[in-house]
Amino acid sequence: MLPRLPLELAAYVMMRRILARNPRLIARLGTHASKRFAIDPLDCPFVFLIEPGADRPRLRVLDSIEPGQWDARIAGAMIVLAGLLEGIYDGDALFFSRDLTIEGDTAAVVALRNAIEDSELDPGQLSGVPDWLAPLVSNSVHTLARRFRSLLGAPTGAGPSGTDLR
Amino acid sequence: MELVCPAGTPHALRTAVDIGADAVYCGFQDETNARNFPGLNFSPEELREGVSYAHRRGTKVLVAINTFARAGGTRLWQQAVEEAVRAGADAIILADIGVIGWACRTFPEQRLHLSVQAAATTPAAIRFYVERYGIKRVVLPRVLTVDEIATLIAAISCEAEVFAFGGLCVMTEGRCQLSSYATGESPNMNGVCSPAEHVEYRQEGGELAARLGGFTIDRYPEGQPAAYPTLCKGRFKVHGKAQHIFEEPASLDTLPLLSALRKAGVRALKIEGRQRGKAYLTATVKAFREALNALEASAEPVVHDLGRLTEGGRGTTGAYRKTWR
Numbered sequence: 001m002l003p004r005l006p007l008e009l010a011a012y013v014m015m016r017r018i019l020a021r022n023p024r025l026i027a028r029l030g031t032h033a034s035k036r037f038a039i040d041p042l043d044c045p046f047v048f049l050i051e052p053g054a055d056r057p058r059l060r061v062l063d064s065i066e067p068g069q070w071d072a073r074i075a076g077a078m079i080v081l082a083g084l085l086e087g088i089y090d091g092d093a094l095f096f097s098r099d100l101t102i103e104g105d106t107a108a109v110v111a112l113r114n115a116i117e118d119s120e121l122d123p124g125q126l127s128g129v130p131d132w133l134a135p136l137v138s139n140s141v142h143t144l145a146r147r148f149r150s151l152l153g154a155p156t157g158a159g160p161s162g163t164d165l166r
Numbered sequence: 167m168e169l170v171c172p173a174g175t176p177h178a179l180r181t182a183v184d185i186g187a188d189a190v191y192c193g194f195q196d197e198t199n200a201r202n203f204p205g206l207n208f209s210p211e212e213l214r215e216g217v218s219y220a221h222r223r224g225t226k227v228l229v230a231i232n233t234f235a236r237a238g239g240t241r242l243w244q245q246a247v248e249e250a251v252r253a254g255a256d257a258i259i260l261a262d263i264g265v266i267g268w269a270c271r272t273f274p275e276q277r278l279h280l281s282v283q284a285a286a287t288t289p290a291a292i293r294f295y296v297e298r299y300g301i302k303r304v305v306l307p308r309v310l311t312v313d314e315i316a317t318l319i320a321a322i323s324c325e326a327e328v329f330a331f332g333g334l335c336v337m338t339e340g341r342c343q344l345s346s347y348a349t350g351e352s353p354n355m356n357g358v359c360s361p362a363e364h365v366e367y368r369q370e371g372g373e374l375a376a377r378l379g380g381f382t383i384d385r386y387p388e389g390q391p392a393a394y395p396t397l398c399k400g401r402f403k404v405h406g407k408a409q410h411i412f413e414e415p416a417s418l419d420t421l422p423l424l425s426a427l428r429k430a431g432v433r434a435l436k437i438e439g440r441q442r443g444k445a446y447l448t449a450t451v452k453a454f455r456e457a458l459n460a461l462e463a464s465a466e467p468v469v470h471d472l473g474r475l476t477e478g479g480r481g482t483t484g485a486y487r488k489t490w491r
Contacts (some may be wrong), residue, residue: 028175028205029205030204030205032204032205084443087443087444087445088445089443089445090442090443090444090445090446090449090475091442091443092394092441092442092443092446092475092477093445093446093474093475093476095392096391096392096393096415096476096477096478096479097391097392097474097479098374098386098388098389098390098391098392101367101369101374102367103367103368103369106362106363106365106366106367106395107204107361107362107363107365108204109362110203110204110205110206110362111204111205112205113205113443114174114175114203114204114205114206114441115205117174117175117177117178117443117444118175118176118177118178118205119177120177
């Protein structure tokens with residue numbers, strides 16, 4: 001069993017930074033901002049439950065999740081979900097190849113995807129380091145992610161090539 | 167040939183501009199454009215910022231106001247045209263003949279393009295729009311062969327733009343009622359085919375069931391590629407066998423045809439996909455930019471495989487290389 005609190009805290013801080021740097025993200029979500037999104041990395045023993053909210057965003061890390069607890073669920077391997085956030089993968093392509101599963105409120109998923117696509121999610125900027133260090137952090141994160149994808153046999157391009165990523 | 171690239175969001179617009187688009191096309195956050203999806207598109211302020219960004223880098227911005235105005239509700243479409251003109255759009259892409267007439271009278275200096283949604287495929291139809299409303303470019307429906315396009319272009323006096331890559335539909339552009347049948351909403355009137363609000367995916371007995379407006383339109387066994395949840399890509403039982411009866415999921419890919427399209431007199435190539443992400447945009451724009459540069463330089467084209475981005479995992483040259491008649 002992994003300790004949930006440090007992960008929850010780190011993910012929450014990251015989410016707050018994303019929202020702070022992208023003030024239009026909530027507006028793009030529109031009425032879907034109040035929906036509950038379950039982000040489910042299938043190869044990890046936890047699930048993120050996110051409520052972006054217009055006023056007070058919430059994020060919890062749970063061991064598992066039941067259908068009644070979310071409005072929309074997005075599931076895939078962690079490397080796939082991270083690649084989506086990084087902008088390496090195309091959501092539609094991942095859906096076509098079945099590397100990404102969505103359930104529940106499809107409109108909320110589409111709104112979230114589009115809102116994230118419009119956002120600046122540079123790892124350096126989001127890490128909280130001084131601006132002069134941000135490019136170094138970003139490059140390191142991208143290099144590390146590329147190596148992980150290579151190690152796991154995940155696609156290196158814009159979308160999957162049929163490789164089983166799970 | 168001009169490379170016209172999709173921009174579903176301001177971030178996508180900046181990405182397309184930065185990686186080599188000659189022009190980008192985009193729309194407003196309402197039913198005046200045919201990609202009226204949740205979280206997508208531009209506010210008037212975002213459009214003004216986007217046009218400014220693009221113009222500073224020598225890229226044009228085309229604004230799609232390409233749905234059909236509601237009787238008694240045309241003001242929304244007129245306001246969209248006014249906002250596009252105010253933002254400094256290089257051209258406005260229109261479909262509705264009433265909106266075209268109004269835009270032509272109200273803003274005679276504004277460059278107007280005829281949307282694919284207007285479904286103009288004959289010299290007579292296109293000449294009518296050119297002579298009556300000063301249309302400068304027609305976006306051709308995806309029903310013509312390359313030879314037919316060449317013949318058509320020789321008979322018209324405006325520029326022709328064709329789709330180069332991306333999603334395909336049943337090719338009755340501006341007239342398809344399939345989405346309306348299942349959901350009451352259509353790309354023509356509401357700017358969205360198979361609205362996400364009417365789409366449901368559910369895992370059922372090892373299969374992914376896709377439903378639209380309560381109708382099950384496909385079931386995908388584990389590992390089988392999925393498609394957009396549109397009726398035209400659905401599988402239905404005919405004579406006891408489940409099969410695609412309108413069309414199989416595949417995406418248009420004209421990379422092998424660029425030389426032929428240039429010879430046919432095509433002025434602009436459009437990449438479909440305002441609803442797609444940065445990864446799709448980057449890959450497709452780069453591939454077509456490099457291919458067009460190679461074509462201009464008479465150099466060996468760089469080989470790109472965009473198959474991983476296609477619907478159903480398959481690319482097709484569609485009607486351009488028509489083999490079914």
